[in-house]
Amino acid sequence: MLNHSGTIQIETKRLKLRKFDYEDIPHMIKNWITNPSVQNEYGEPVYKTTTEVYELLKKWIDKYQNNDFYRWAVILKRNNENIGQIAFCRVYTEIETAEIEYCISENYWGKGYATEALNAVIDFSFRVPKFYKLEAFHRIANTRSGRVLKKTIMDEAQTVRRFEVENIKPDDDICYSIIRDDYFALKE
Structure with a gap:
């Protein structure tokens, strides 16, 4: 049963995922939010x-x-810098499903930070609020995001809920998902 918890701090080996605060502004501007x-x-x-x-x-x-x-603000522990968001x-809520998005500063691409953050949020989502299903997608041209999703426990799927609701065919998108039971079965 879904029990919303809101944004709770999560820590990984190299990252702290926490609520944004106004002190993040300089790092956001320096690292990602101004970068096309x-x-x-x-x-x-x-x-x-x-x-x-x-x-x-x-x-x-x-x-x-x-x-x-x-x-969550994605904070690099070693320098306490905001390097992205997830x-x-x-x-x-009615179908206990969430769609995930994320971004990491171009200066930190290729170092596994997006995968580390995404895996932590996937684990959180099934253990704390107890979502039934998680979904994500990336544009075909965004191969970097595709590599991140392939490194998680999520599998390629036909579509995501938003596309179903809006009657969109994901022709230019590759969708991923995982349900709670499969997550725990794979983690055993």
């Missing part, structure tokens, strides 16, 4: 000014009071 190579890869706009980033963070921080809002961009 990062933002365009996962379909988000480029934020150009401190004011724009502040306004975005204000929306996210205000939503932390909702227990069905999940968005979130449930869609939550379908």
Whole structure:
């Protein structure tokens, strides 16, 4: 049974996943949110000014009071720097399903940080709020994100819930998913 917990801090060997705060703004600007190579890869706009980033963070921080809002700042432990974000961009409470999105600074690509963060959030989502299903997708051209998803416990799927609801055929997207029972069976 799904029991929303909201964004709770998660730690891995190299990363701390925590709620965003306004002190993240300089690192976000330096590392990823102003970089079209990062933002365009996962379909988000480029934020150009401190004011724009502040306004975005204000929306996210205000939503932390909702227990069905999940968005983590990805913090590199060795220097306490914000190098990206990971979130449930869609939550379908009625069917206990969430869709995951993530981004990592271009300066940190190829070092396994996205995979490490994603694996931690997958584990969290089945153990704490106890989602039934997790989904993700990447554009065919975004091979970097595809490599990240292939390194997780998720499997390629026909579609994700959002595409079903919006009656979209995922022609240019590769979808991944995993259900809770399969996750625990594979972890044994």
